[in-house]
Structure formats: structure tokens, C-alpha cells
Amino acid sequence: MTKSAKRNQKEEGYCLGIESSADDFGIGISSFKGEILANVFDGYIPAEGGIHPREAARHHSEVADKVLHDALTVSGVKPKDLSVIAFSQGPGLGPSLRTGATVARALASYLNIPLVGVNHSVAHIEIGKLKTGVADPVTLYVSGGNTMVTAFEAGRYRVFGETLDIALGNCLDVFAREAGVKHQKGVPLGAAIERLATKGKNLVSLPYIVKGMDLSLSGLLTSATAQLHNNNCCLEDLCYSLQEYAFSMVTEVTERALAHAEKKEVLLTGGVAANKRLQSMLAIISKEHYAKFNVVPMEFATDNGAMIAWTGILAYNHGLITPLKESFVKLRWRVDKVDVPWIQ
Amino acid sequence: MDTVNEKTLLSKGAEASLYVANWYGKKVVVKVRIPKRYRPELMDKQIRNYRTIHEPQLMHEAKVAEVPTPLIYLVNIPKASITMEFVEGLQIKQILNRVEPDKRKEICVAIGELIGKLHRHGLIHGDLTTSNMILSPEGKIFFVDFGLGEKNIEVEAKGVDLHLMKRALQSTHYLFWEECFKSVLCGYSSVLGAEAEEKVYEKIKEIERRGRYVEERKQ
Numbered sequence: 001m002t003k004s005a006k007r008n009q010k011e012e013g014y015c016l017g018i019e020s021s022a023d024d025f026g027i028g029i030s031s032f033k034g035e036i037l038a039n040v041f042d043g044y045i046p047a048e049g050g051i052h053p054r055e056a057a058r059h060h061s062e063v064a065d066k067v068l069h070d071a072l073t074v075s076g077v078k079p080k081d082l083s084v085i086a087f088s089q090g091p092g093l094g095p096s097l098r099t100g101a102t103v104a105r106a107l108a109s110y111l112n113i114p115l116v117g118v119n120h121s122v123a124h125i126e127i128g129k130l131k132t133g134v135a136d137p138v139t140l141y142v143s144g145g146n147t148m149v150t151a152f153e154a155g156r157y158r159v160f161g162e163t164l165d166i167a168l169g170n171c172l173d174v175f176a177r178e179a180g181v182k183h184q185k186g187v188p189l190g191a192a193i194e195r196l197a198t199k200g201k202n203l204v205s206l207p208y209i210v211k212g213m214d215l216s217l218s219g220l221l222t223s224a225t226a227q228l229h230n231n232n233c234c235l236e237d238l239c240y241s242l243q244e245y246a247f248s249m250v251t252e253v254t255e256r257a258l259a260h261a262e263k264k265e266v267l268l269t270g271g272v273a274a275n276k277r278l279q280s281m282l283a284i285i286s287k288e289h290y291a292k293f294n295v296v297p298m299e300f301a302t303d304n305g306a307m308i309a310w311t312g313i314l315a316y317n318h319g320l321i322t323p324l325k326e327s328f329v330k331l332r333w334r335v336d337k338v339d340v341p342w343i344q
Numbered sequence: 345m346d347t348v349n350e351k352t353l354l355s356k357g358a359e360a361s362l363y364v365a366n367w368y369g370k371k372v373v374v375k376v377r378i379p380k381r382y383r384p385e386l387m388d389k390q391i392r393n394y395r396t397i398h399e400p401q402l403m404h405e406a407k408v409a410e411v412p413t414p415l416i417y418l419v420n421i422p423k424a425s426i427t428m429e430f431v432e433g434l435q436i437k438q439i440l441n442r443v444e445p446d447k448r449k450e451i452c453v454a455i456g457e458l459i460g461k462l463h464r465h466g467l468i469h470g471d472l473t474t475s476n477m478i479l480s481p482e483g484k485i486f487f488v489d490f491g492l493g494e495k496n497i498e499v500e501a502k503g504v505d506l507h508l509m510k511r512a513l514q515s516t517h518y519l520f521w522e523e524c525f526k527s528v529l530c531g532y533s534s535v536l537g538a539e540a541e542e543k544v545y546e547k548i549k550e551i552e553r554r555g556r557y558v559e560e561r562k563q
Contacts, residue, residue: 153515153518154518154519156518158514158515158518159511159514159515160515164504164551164554165554203384203386203387208387208391210492211470211471211492211504211508212470212471212472212473212492212508212511212512213471213473213508213511214508214511244383244384244387245387248380248382248383248384248387251382251383252358252359252380255358255359256358256359258358259356259357259358260358260473260475260516280382281382281383282382284381284382285382289356336514
């Protein structure tokens, strides 16, 4: 770094981003050039069942202090070097989001620096672009709470296709729990399903529901669960089949969006992006449409604070700040309601 | 036997390739559902077979329902190909953003009427986008691509069909999707009656509330 660049960086400072929309509480720190200096998180693991929103929020408030401390230590950034606080303002679970927002408001007020509310889905796309170098992709964002295909058109990320009911990650998680798979730290339920699926060989017939560019996964989950409880087929075959059906459906709608939007890049992000089988399916359609295929590195594909910090910088650089009185969380803040002025 | 000659690729869509060809002196479109390597062979075959059989059946039924669709000449199930009439004209997608507001309204009302006619006959198109509608030089609108269609009389299916139309307008014609969709509903209700239209409209709202992160959804 040259001397002047160093001074600029010091003048610009850093953005600290807080992510707390669901079960993970994360804090990331980014420079204005997009160097990620810290990306720390702590995940809530339910004792049983899925995410209990109140319990998740309790977890977040308990670990916030430690995660913040770790992020500052890892990055070597002092609180006084921070110039912006960004936070995940929505969409997500109310109690979880509110916990992160409270931390963000407190930090911004204490340090007397601006606050920027960031859309969680936009952040997933932006960090993907930063980390893979793609410019204008068709993005498939698949996680526990989201399943959507987006592409940029005229000032916003437009939703070309999405689930009509449950999210892909949710579908896999619920099936795993029905099958008695336990959630362990470091091994998400989806990863357990993926492991079982590699041992499956026989394709069990399940519903394949694509409606235009949208898809429906609830019927698939119901059918797979019913077959599980009927003991008609072995768990490995069911995991294999569930993955093949669900992934084929999201791949088909992504391919439709790719053909329709005529883009030359495909970006895969969200927690389910870790799945190798899904990656291979998307790589095939990308090749067929002469598009470059990119997967966001795992650390930045699941919910993380770095994506919020980086998107906060993009927004802040375009004069977008969120006054305290407008910093309430937006549980159902759709990606296509957000203006993204930083893209020309 | 197929005797389709001089095939030239017209467009490569997501699930099928369209070729323009000469079939006994007629200009035809050959729609071939190409194998999809990303999904298991068995599943792929089932999906392509199903759609290749159902699409021509639905296109025929649509004609009975007074909705213009291309004539079907030949169906080859093992090859998953359908040979049909070449409809001259432009996709609605290409023209809707460019025409005068009055013309746009007229087109959207006509689209709504056609959807109403399909639904009145228990036909669901399954992929109502402006790329799947062709305006012929005589001013007739043809519906194509019934691959995801079905026969269904339930309000749910009709609601999803119109919801997809709305979504297509939102993503591709975002500048005036609201007036376009209003006109579509206007044409729709002129065929099915205001009461039926109201029922489907309520259903669309219900379907949208089921989705994730929708503001209208109840807490």
C-alpha cells in the first residue's frame, strides 16, 4: 500500500457489518476497497427441532459481545477506526434481526458514526460478486430461508423465479430431522443429507413441481417424508432422490432465467451452495449456455457479517444511510424492493 | 417417418431447441426437448416424454377453447420432438415495452381474455410469460409453449397461472407492470365474469402470502 493510499484508508476507515437474520450471529469488517479483515460468527444450534426465534435471539445477545471482540481482535481494527456500522435489516426472523439491530444502533450511537441498514439477500449477491469477480450474474440463492433466482435489471435485482412455499434448505433440514439426523456443530443437516445421498443408488419417484420459473418444494418434502415413514426404501436412496428432484427443479428454473435474462455469468450462493451435487448441476447448465459458473466461497456463502459490511460500504458510498428512527427491522423486505444505485 | 429438411436453429431455450424447417413444402417449427445431463437419465426421460405428449394435447384443447395456437403436424415421442406450424409475428416480450400506452392496454386486455378462455375450459398454461405469446401480423395473439401446462379446474391452479403472468410482467416489464396486469385482469373478467375473476384474484393474493418474505403475509 502506498503512503497516500494508507492515508486514504485511514480517512475512510472501515465498515463493521452485523448479520443476525436467522440462526447465525456474525460480524465482519471490511475496508472501503473490499478487503475483508474479519468475518467471525457463532451459530445457534437448537436442542431439538428447527430454529426457535426467541431462543436464537437469546443466543445472539449472549454471544454478541464475544463475536464483536473477536472481530476487532482478528482485524486489528480499533473502534475509533470504524466509520460506518452496517446491519442486516431484513428479511429474516424478527427477534434475531432485532438483536443485531440493537447492537448496531448502540455501536453507531456510541461511536457517533452513520448506520446503514442492508438487505440480507442483496448482501449475499454483492459478497458473491466481490469474492468471485463476476459482474452481472444470474444468481441462485439457496439457503434455509431463501430459494430464488435473481438478475439485475434497471436499478434492482429482479426476482425471476422463487419457491412458492418452503425454501430448499428448509426442505432438506426438515427431512433430515424427520429421519432422525442430529444437528452437530460444523456439520449442517444439509451436509449430512449430502453424505447419505452419495450412498444412494436407486431413484425413488417423487413429485417434480416447476411452475413457470417458480417451483414448489412442500409436496416433495411431504412425499419424501411419507416414504420415509412407510419404510418402503432405504434412507440413502431417499436422500439421493430428494436431492436429485429438488436440485433438478432449482437447476431447471435457473436455466430458464439464464436463457430469459441472457446473462453470461451464473452465481451460486447461500448455505446450500456447499452441496457438490448442486454445484455440478449448475456447472452443466452454465456450460450449455456459454456462461461462467461461480460458487461463492463457503465462508461467504452462508450467512456472514462480511457481506453486510461490504454491502454497507457500497450503500454508504452512494449516500445511503439509515437514520436511527428508520432503523426498525423489515421482516419481509424483498430483494426486488431495494434500489441498488451502485450498479450502472 | 419424419421428413423434416433444412433444419436451422431458431432459438435455444432452456428446455428445448427450436428449429425452422421445411416439411413437405411448409415452413415449420421443430421443437426438440434435448436431454438434460444435469438430472438422472430416468427422470429426464420421464419429464421429456410427459411434456412432449401433453403439450400437443393441450395445444389442441386450447384451439377448442378459441385460443390460437400453432397447428401440430407431427409428434415424435422417442425423439421428444414436436413439429408445428411456424407462426409469423413478434413475441409480446419484444413489443410490449415499445408500443403506445393505448396499444399496450389493448394487447394486455386481449391476453387476459385468452387466459380467461383457457381457464373457462379447465386449461392451465403453466408458463404464462410474454415470451410465450406471439402477435401475428393480422393482430391475432398465439399462445405457445404449453410444456408445463395441465388440465385443472381448481381455483388454485388458475391463481398460480395468473400469479406467474404477474411475475413475468414484474420482472420483464417492470416500468408498467401494474397497468398491464390490471388490463389482463380486466380482459380475464370480461370472459369469466367479475365474480369468478374476484375469486381467482383473492386466490392470487393467498398464493403470494404463502411465499417467503411477502409484506402482505400475516405475522
